[in-house]
Structure formats: structure tokens, C-alpha cells
Amino acid sequence: MRIGVLTGGGDCPGLNAVIRAVVRKGEGILGHQILGFRHGWRGVIDGEVTELTVGSTRGLLHRGGTILGTSRTNPHKEEGSVAALRETLEREHIDALIAIGGEDTLGVAHRLAGDGVPCVGVPKTIDNDLSATDFTFGFHTAVQIATDAIDRLHSTAESHDRVLVVEVMGRHAGWIALHSGLAGGADAILIPEVPFDVGALAERLQHRHTRGAGFSIVVVAEGAVPREGTMETVAADVDEFGHVRLGGIAMRLAPEVEQRTGFETRVVVLGHLLRGGTPTAYDRILATRFGLAAVDAVVDGDYDQMVALHGTDIVRVPLADAVGQLKVVPPERFAEAEVFFG
Numbered sequence: 001m002r003i004g005v006l007t008g009g010g011d012c013p014g015l016n017a018v019i020r021a022v023v024r025k026g027e028g029i030l031g032h033q034i035l036g037f038r039h040g041w042r043g044v045i046d047g048e049v050t051e052l053t054v055g056s057t058r059g060l061l062h063r064g065g066t067i068l069g070t071s072r073t074n075p076h077k078e079e080g081s082v083a084a085l086r087e088t089l090e091r092e093h094i095d096a097l098i099a100i101g102g103e104d105t106l107g108v109a110h111r112l113a114g115d116g117v118p119c120v121g122v123p124k125t126i127d128n129d130l131s132a133t134d135f136t137f138g139f140h141t142a143v144q145i146a147t148d149a150i151d152r153l154h155s156t157a158e159s160h161d162r163v164l165v166v167e168v169m170g171r172h173a174g175w176i177a178l179h180s181g182l183a184g185g186a187d188a189i190l191i192p193e194v195p196f197d198v199g200a201l202a203e204r205l206q207h208r209h210t211r212g213a214g215f216s217i218v219v220v221a222e223g224a225v226p227r228e229g230t231m232e233t234v235a236a237d238v239d240e241f242g243h244v245r246l247g248g249i250a251m252r253l254a255p256e257v258e259q260r261t262g263f264e265t266r267v268v269v270l271g272h273l274l275r276g277g278t279p280t281a282y283d284r285i286l287a288t289r290f291g292l293a294a295v296d297a298v299v300d301g302d303y304d305q306m307v308a309l310h311g312t313d314i315v316r317v318p319l320a321d322a323v324g325q326l327k328v329v330p331p332e333r334f335a336e337a338e339v340f341f342g
Contacts, residue, residue: 001032003298004094005052007066008040008073008105012124012138013279014287016060016067018100019052021291028054030299035092040101041108042073045081047088061284064277075108082112089117096298100124102136103323106306110319113304120297121306121319122290126274129173131327132317133308137287142169142274143179149270150184150217157215163205163257163265167250169274170221173328176274178337181219188216188341190253192223193329198253202260204342209263218257220250222271289314 005022007015019036026032038048050068060067075081089097096118099109102125109119123130128139146168157164166186168176174191181189187208190196205216250267258265279287286309293307293314305316 001095001298002035002093003032003295004035004037004044004049004089004092004097005068006037006040006043006097006099006101006105007068007070007124008099008101008108009070009124010072010102010126011065011070011275012126013064013141013275013277014137014283015065015070015100015124016057016063017279017284017287018122018124018137018291018294019067020057020060021288022098022295023052023054023057025292025295026298027052030295032295035094036068039069040071040073040105041075041085042071043069044088044097045073045075045084047091049088049092061288062278064275064279072104074104076111085112086117096120096303098122098294098298102127102130103326106130106319107323110304110323113319118298118301118303119319120294120303121322122294123306123308123322126176127170127173128175129171129326129328130322131325132306132321134311135286135309137283137290138275138279139175140282140286141277141280142176143183144280145274145277146176146180146219146270147183149268149273150180150186150219153217153268154185154215157217160264161214163216163218163254163261163263165218165220165250165254165257165265165267167220167222167267167269167271169271171223172326174221174224174334175329177219177221177224178329178333182337182340184217184219185340186217186219187213188218189334189337190218190220190224190249191329191334192221192225193331194334195225195227197227198256199260202257205257205263206261208342209261216263218253220253222249224249
């Protein structure tokens with residue numbers, strides 16, 4: 001077989017581990033040819049292809065990013081792109097395609113599978129917001145990086161009697177903010193699922209300071225939004241999938257907090273730091289298991305499926321189940337964190 005593989009969407013720790021596993025089993029064990037497409041779906045459209053071998057993928061396990069590059073290209077957005085994509089697959093004699101990505105990348109894979117293109121999905125998003133899998137690789141690494149940063153910021157906040165607002169990734173789901181905030185001992189966590197009241201936040205911080213705590217840490221997901229009428233927001237551009245390009249909520253929140261409380265307030269935006277660098281051991285192992293399972297699904301001809309983590313088992317689930325609805329933080333999980341606010 002000739003198996004294609006691509007990485008789409010934002011880069012993420014563990015992508016190279018998936019590629020390595022696909023090649024190691026696909027070529028090294030089963031004798032198939034593995035071809036990598038550069039820059040996500042754009043590479044399939046443009047015919048940017050490179051052969052992947054056991055030799056060329058050595059040493060990838062610990063490397064962050066993706067050797068294949070990535071993009072947020074949506075082939076269904078531009079006229080003629082899907083036809084060009086199909087031509088590339090036919091010209092390269094691709095028998096099946098392994099798409100590694102999040103909701104958007106896998107949404108394209110599902111749509112193509114419905115049109116007869118053999119696709120298998122591997123879940124990738126540091127936001128951990130893909131349904132049908134307990135965890136996605138990269139999330140654990142992002143949480144660890146954010147937690148380490150929060151730990152370091154405690155000493156600075158305490159030394160200067162400041163409020164520090166720490167912005168982390170999380171477009172529609174606040175899993176990173178929730179987990180890193182809990183692990184780092186944050187005094188308030190703001191997530192997209194629960195619109196916040198900046199006045200109530202200010203009162204909570206003031207109450208904390210009157211009880212003898214001279215500093216506070218507020219962790220906010222980039223997609224967090226104020227309750228209507230409590231704080232002004234600004235419009236933003238959208239990408240090819242119609243998603244707003246986020247970031248900057250902390251910069252708008254901090255002056256509001258300082259004005260309402262009188263406490264000196266500073267901002268730390270972790271942003272793309274959460275995407276970069278070496279993956280944790282957990283994410284290396286999960287990504288590796290996903291890659292091996294994806295090859296098995298291709299060999300079995302089980303297409304329009306995504307490999308997923310259920311408990312400790314790697315299983316296959318329909319791509320439709322994975323991309324049909326985002327996995328967001330449920331109220332009961334946020335309620336656990338609220339115990340430690342203020």
C-alpha cells in the first residue's frame with residue numbers, strides 16, 4: 001500500500017511522534033510506502049509530497065512541531081481545490097490517507113471519506129476539545145508548561161503585591177485553563193463556557209486581599225468572554241474555517257481589574273509557548289499509540305474512523321462522532337475549581 005500522512009491546524013507537541021510511529025509500523029514492520037504531504041491539506045492540493053522512511057524519521061520522538069509543516073487550509077473553501085486534491089492522490093497512487101489534526105482537519109477528512117477518499121483520523125489539539133476521545137496528545141504538555149509558568153509567577157506576584165493575569169490557549173473550551181489553574185493554585189479561572197462578570201471578579205480579589213493575601217493569580221482562556229454588558233470587547237478577523245483569531249482578552253481584562261480594585265495588575269500571555277518544545281512522556285506515548293493504531297485501521301480498511309483514547313485503551317470511533325460537537329468543560333468540573341477561588 002501507499003499511505004499518505006499529513007498534519008493540519010496548529011502545531012502541537014507529539015505530532016512528530018505520531019509520524020514516527022506511522023512510519024515505523026507502516027514501512028518498518030508491514031513494508032508499506034509512507035508519503036508525507038507538506039503543510040496540511042494545502043500540500044495535498046499543491047502536490048507537495050515527500051517520502052517518509054524509518055531512516056528519515058529517526059530521532060523524532062522528542063522533537064516538538066511537525067517535520068511535515070502545517071497550515072489551516074480548507075480545501076472546500078476554494079473552488080477547484082478538492083479536484084486538485086483528488087488529482088494529487090491519484091497521481092501519487094495513494095491508497096489511504098492518515099490525517100492528524102483537530103476539529104477542522106478531521107472535519108475535512110470526514111467529508112472526503114464520505115465522497116470516497118479513504119481517510120483515517122488521528123486526534124490532535126492542545127485544547128483537548130475533540131469529542132469521542134478522553135484526551136488528545138499535546139494537551140498534557142500544554143498544561144505542564146502553563147503550570148510551570150504559574151508556579152514561577154507566584155513568587156513575583158507575592159513579592160510585588162500584584163494581580164497577575166495569565167492568558168492561556170483555549171478557543172471554545174477551557175480545559176487548559178481549568179487544569180493548569182487547578183494545578184498552579186490560581187485564585188480565579190475564566191473559561192469560554194462560563195461568561196465572567198468582571199465586577200464579581202474584582203470583588204472576589206478584593207475579598208481575598210482583605211483576608212491577608214497580598215497577591216492573586218487569575219488564569220484566563222483566550223476564548224473567555226465577559227457577561228454581556230460587563231466589559232467591552234473588540235472584533236477580530238476569522239480564518240478559513242470561520243474561526244475568530246483570538247488572543248488579547250488578558251490585555252483588556254487587566255486594566256479593568258486594576259481600575260476596580262486599585263491593585264497593580266500585570267499580564268502574562270503564554271500563547272504559542274504552550275505549543276512549542278518537547279512533549280511530555282505522557283504525550284509521547286499517547287501520540288505513538290495513536291500512530292500505530294492509525295496504521296492498523298488503514299490496513300483493516302476501516303475508513304472514516306478516528307483512533308481515540310477510552311480509559312487506557314486505543315479504540316476506533318466514527319469521524320462524525322469526533323467532529324460533530326466540541327467537548328467542553330462541564331459545569332460540575334468548573335464547580336470543583338470554584339472551591340479554590342478567592
